[in-house]
Amino acid sequence: MYSNKTFKVTSSSANKVGSTTRKIRKAQAPSSKMLDIEYNDYSSFAKVKLPEINGNPTTGNEMKEASCGVPIIPEGRKSQLIYHTRTPSLKRKNDEGLAAELQRNIRSFQKDDITKIPSKRSTICCGSLKKLSSVRTNQSESIERVTKHLPPKTKFTSSEIEVMNLRNEILRARIELYIKEQIEALNNTMQLQDDTPEVEYEPDQFMVEEDHTSYKDVHMAEIKDSLMNIRQYCEAMQSMNANLNSEVNHYKNDLELNKNVKEHPRRNFHEHKGNIKVFCRVRPPVLSECEDIADIRFPPYSYGKKISLASIKRNYWGVERETFKDYKFDKVFGASATQEEIYTNVAPIVQSVVDGSNGCIFAYGQTCSGKTYTMQGPQDPTIYNEGMIPRAVRQIFNHVDELKTQGWEYEIEGQFIEIYNDNIRDLLSDDPSNHRGIKFRTIHDEQTGTTMVNKAKTVNLDSVATLNWVLQMAAKNRAVASTKSNANSSRSHSIFMVRLMGTNTITGENRIGTLNLVDLAGSERLSKSGSQGDHLQEARYINSSLSHLKTVIQCIKEKSDHINFRNSTLTWLLKNSLRGNAKVLMFVHISPLESARAETESSLEFARLLRIPQCSQFHLL
Ligand SMILES: Nc1ncnc2c1ncn2[C@@H]1O[C@H](COP(=O)(O)OP(=O)(O)OP(=O)(O)O)[C@@H](O)[C@H]1O
Structure with a gap:
């Protein structure tokens, strides 16, 4: 006998409905095979037909047994029944107590409001919605948490x-x-x-x-x-x-x-070039020298830094081979370099002097290598080939004029002296014959860092006309001694000293700067010049003073604690323009002649040693 009663198995989970119905089948089928279950896996319920046992309807016990803890709702009932209890043991099949308990539960459940139980779909929807909203809340909370602790953004990308x-x-x-x-x-x-x-x-x-x-x-x-x-x-x-x-x-x-910062010449020189520099210039040969040209390799214009001196060497078997000796400087100017090109490269030093620094530019080289040409220009100069001195003074005039708009007023004064046999002479003196009787002395003002030669004529450089007079006078008075090498070779060091004193009428600021333009005496060796008597004495003084100058420059480069400036009149006179923040430029002049090769090599070596600190003593004699 089978009961026609159907029961609805319902659960919040479709899986649970399936597993429950399978359990019911398992529990009932072995004995009676009378179980007919209608259920839909993905719906919220399954219909279950339960058998009558011995003509009696299925008891709550069977139902309970079949339900295994999931709700069983008799069909036709409007309200849902949810019945939860612990899973009963199969041994307690006919347990009346349990049946009664089930019925009691069913009755009590009938009173419940159906509307309180949500349908499965809505539950799922509600669940997922809840899940989503909780995820969102979590996310927004975490974003808030993170953003609260983020530092304010200061740098932005492009x-x-x-x-x-x-x-x-x-x-x-x-x-x-x-x-x-x-x-x-x-x-x-x-x-x-x-x-x-x-x-x-x-x-x-x-x-x-x-x-x-x-x-x-x-x-x-x-x-x-x-x-x-x-x-x-x-x-x-x-x-x-x-x-x-x-x-x-x-x-x-x-x-x-x-x-x-880019264009300021003073800063440029300071920051990018250092305080002591060595330049090299090769004099162009004149027509009469064309058959005596040495093999010197230098850059065609003023862009190179290397100069190579060729020499022929013979090997053991007597085969001749040309070898090159390279010298590197801060700049090398070839024979085609113009006076303007040269000046452009030294202009920063002049500028810095107007701004209150000291500067010193030396022209070094053997006789007839072009020192005087570089410093003063040719004998009858034009605006194109005039030398460094007139250009520098003109630049000073121009710069001082520009600074007037900023309240600067400058006093510019100059002295032109020479050092001959370690004695100072005044090149601006009206009576050069008096030279021997006057003792000129170098006076250093340690407070202002300036130097002047007492008793030497001081000219107020206020115009180009005054400058021209100074240059002519100095050229006339310069001691020139004849040597074998050059009929007009100068045997003394000439020094043009320009002092600038600036005061700012607006700010009350003061600036003091000194520029020394030094045309050194010819550096040729005694054997070559063939000097005798007075000329030998001259040559000795020249070489000794050049040697001391080299030592002093090397000591400055090495930043030595003690520098002996007193060893020669030249270094003592230039003391303030060599040390401290002064800018020093050594311009080495090279003759293009093959006959001057040894002197050329000697000059290049002298200059090379100036560039390398901590070198051994270099003897010219
Ligand atoms: N770059 C140059 N371009 C054209 N001519 C030059 C150049 N350099 C020198 N000269 C000429 O070479 C000759 C010698 O030059 P300068 O008198 O300047 O040599 P120096 O080294 O001063 O000699 P000294 O030590 O004997 O005074 C001069 O006639 C000069 O005009």
């Missing part, structure tokens, strides 16, 4: 800046558009107002009795409002403009600063 700029553009465009719209609306209103006849409406029709405001007044109020808005936007625009302008000015200042 794309971020671009976006910001675009936003600003959009904002600006919007403001403009808004203003346009406002103006247009204003115009329309004005037009309307002009067209509209001034009509007084009946008070009871549109207005409160006491309010006598006309239609025109209403429009006027609107116009005033609009005007106010426009004014506010204009102010916003103006402040934005001011911000933009200040930004632009800021960038302009930055650019100017960078430009100054």
Whole structure:
């Protein structure tokens, strides 16, 4: 006998419904095979037909057994029944107590409101919604947590800046558009107002009795409002403009600063070149020397740093081979280098002197190598081939003139002296024959860092005319002794000293700078010059003073604690222009002649040793 009663198995989970029905089948089928289950795996219930046992309907026990803890609802019942209990043991099949308990439970459950039990789909939906919302809340909480502890952003990438700029553009465009719209609306209103006849409406029709405001007044109020808005936007625009302008000015200042750092010659020399530099210049040969040209390799213009001296060497088997000896300097000027090119490279030193530093430029080399040409120019100079001295003084004049606009007033004075046999002579003296009777002394002012030669004539350099007079006078007075090498060879060191004293009338600032332009005596060896008697004495003094000069420069390069400037009159006179922040330039001159090869080599070696600190003593004699 089978009970026609069907039961609905329901659960919040489709899996549970399936597993329950399978359990019911398992429990019932072995004995009676009378179980017929209708269920849908993915619906919330399954219909279960339970058998009658011995004509009795299935007891709660069987139901309980079959349900295994999931709800079993008799069909036709409107309310759902949820029945939870522990899973009973199969041994307790006919347990009346349990059946009674089940019935009690069913009865009590019947009272429950069906609406309180959510359908499966809605539960799923609700569940997933809840899950989603909890995920979102978690995420937003974590974002909040993270953003709260993030530092404010100070650096932006270029794309971020671009976006910001675009936003600003959009904002600006919007403001403009808004203003346009406002103006247009204003115009329309004005037009309307002009067209509209001034009509007084009946008070009871549109207005409160006491309010006598006309239609025109209403429009006027609107116009005033609009005007106010426009004014506010204009102010916003103006402040934005001011911000933009200040930004632009800021960038302009930055650019100017960078430009100054790049272009300021003094700073350039300081930061990029160091304080002691060695340049080399090769004199071009004249027509009569064409058959005596040495194989010297140098750069065609003034861009190189290397000069190579070729020599022929014979090997063991008597085979001749040309070898090159390379010398490197801070700059090498070939025979085609112009006076202007040369000056461009020394101009930073002159500039720095105007700004309050000391500078010293030496022309070194053997007789007839072009020292005087570099320093003063040829005998009848033109504006194109004039030397370093007139160019430097002109640059000083120009720079001082420019500084006048900033409140600077300068006094420029000059002395032109020579050191002959370690004694000072005044090249600007009106009576050179008096030289032997006067004892000139070097006076250093340690406070200002200036040097002057007492009793030597001091000229106030206030014009180009004065400068020209100084140069002519010095050329006339310079002691020239005839030697074998050069009929006009100068046997003394000549020094043109320019002192600048600047005062700023606005700030009260002071600047003092000294520029020494030194044309050294010829450096040829005694054997070559064939000197005898007085000339031998001259040559000894020259070589000794050059040797001391080299030692002093090397000590300065090595930053020695003790430098003996007193060893020679030349180094003692130039003391303040060699040490400290003074800029020193040694210009080594090279003759292009093959016959002067040994002297050339000697000069290059001298200059090379000046570039290398901690070198051994170099003896010229
Ligand atoms: N770069 C040059 N271009 C053209 N001519 C030059 C150049 N250098 C030198 N000279 C000429 O070479 C000759 C010798 O030059 P300079 O008198 O300057 O040599 P120096 O080294 O001063 O000799 P000294 O030590 O005897 O005074 C001069 O006639 C000069 O005009």
